[in-house]
Amino acid sequence: MRKLLWNWPVWLGFLFSLLAFTSYSLVFARFPATRNVPWVNFLLFGVSAAFLFFGLKRMLGGAQSVLGKMVSSILIFLSITIFWVFCFVIFHATKQLPASTGAPKIGQNAPEFALRDTRENLVSLAALLSTPLDLSNPSRGAPEGVLLIFYRGYW
Amino acid sequence: MTTFNGLGIRLVAISVDAPDVSAELCRKAGYTYTFLSDPNAEVIRRYDLLHLGGGVNGQDIARPAEFLLDSSGVVRWVNLTEDFRIRATPEEMFKAAKALR
Numbered sequence: 530m531r532k533l534l535w536n537w538p539v540w541l542g543f544l545f546s547l548l549a550f551t552s553y554s555l556v557f558a559r560f561p562a563t564r565n566v567p568w569v570n571f572l573l574f575g576v577s578a579a580f581l582f583f584g585l586k587r588m589l590g591g592a593q594s595v596l597g598k599m600v601s602s603i604l605i606f607l608s609i610t611i612f613w614v615f616c617f618v619i620f621h622a623t624k625q626l627p628a629s630t631g632a633p634k635i636g637q638n639a640p641e642f643a644l645r646d647t648r649e650n651l652v653s654l655a656a657l658l659s660t661p662l663d664l665s666n667p668s669r670g671a672p673e674g675v676l677l678i679f680y681r682g683y684w
Numbered sequence: 685m686t687t688f689n690g691l692g693i694r695l696v697a698i699s700v701d702a703p704d705v706s707a708e709l710c711r712k713a714g715y716t717y718t719f720l721s722d723p724n725a726e727v728i729r730r731y732d733l734l735h736l737g738g739g740v741n742g743q744d745i746a747r748p749a750e751f752l753l754d755s756s757g758v759v760r761w762v763n764l765t766e767d768f769r770i771r772a773t774p775e776e777m778f779k780a781a782k783a784l785r
Contacts, residue, residue, distance in 0.1 A: 561773045623769040626747045631732030633759045639751060642727040644698065644720035647707035652720060658757050662694055673692035674760070674784050675753045676777060679733050679746040681768060682699035683709050
């Protein structure tokens, strides 16, 4: 029997691990239901693992040529590395935030500030609190509140 | 966004991004609320939200945080995430805003 060069389950397993990794930031991180616990991505990694296991069995069963075995081994190693990096990011890297113990607490006054908006106008917190929300209908008066959203930036 | 407007809540986003970067983001994403630029992270420091070297190129940036202030500027709700993947959802913020009234 001619020995196989291609071990398709290993390739499928590798492609699924790539898909599992890249689809998080591209798709699933956008929705809280799939972002907070990345279950879809772990499911895809599970599919990847199943293919890799099947492919590994084929490889060890002696169905593959030497070159084929080398390629399969590299692909399995890469897939495991991708999974490891994904776990590192999800369970460790994104949690490396400073403690922020001095942030304003409930019941405290928010510290005053003045910063430039997108039109380069200097805007103070006092102005944000007092300027009517709807300038075309000033009778609605000042806002009921202000939601300050600090974010990491667009880079 | 419009729903927050309906509650009389002004949304204000703050980051270290320059005004033109935020303007580009607003244009692309269609955001209409206020974006403020804190390039030297002065206000971010004042709120103790500095993530030293947290940017992709090691810039000092803000850790994600949300504060709901009432009309007198008093903090009524706050969310300080421990994982920057996981921020307050619009629904959570909307609930907090409704509770303010």
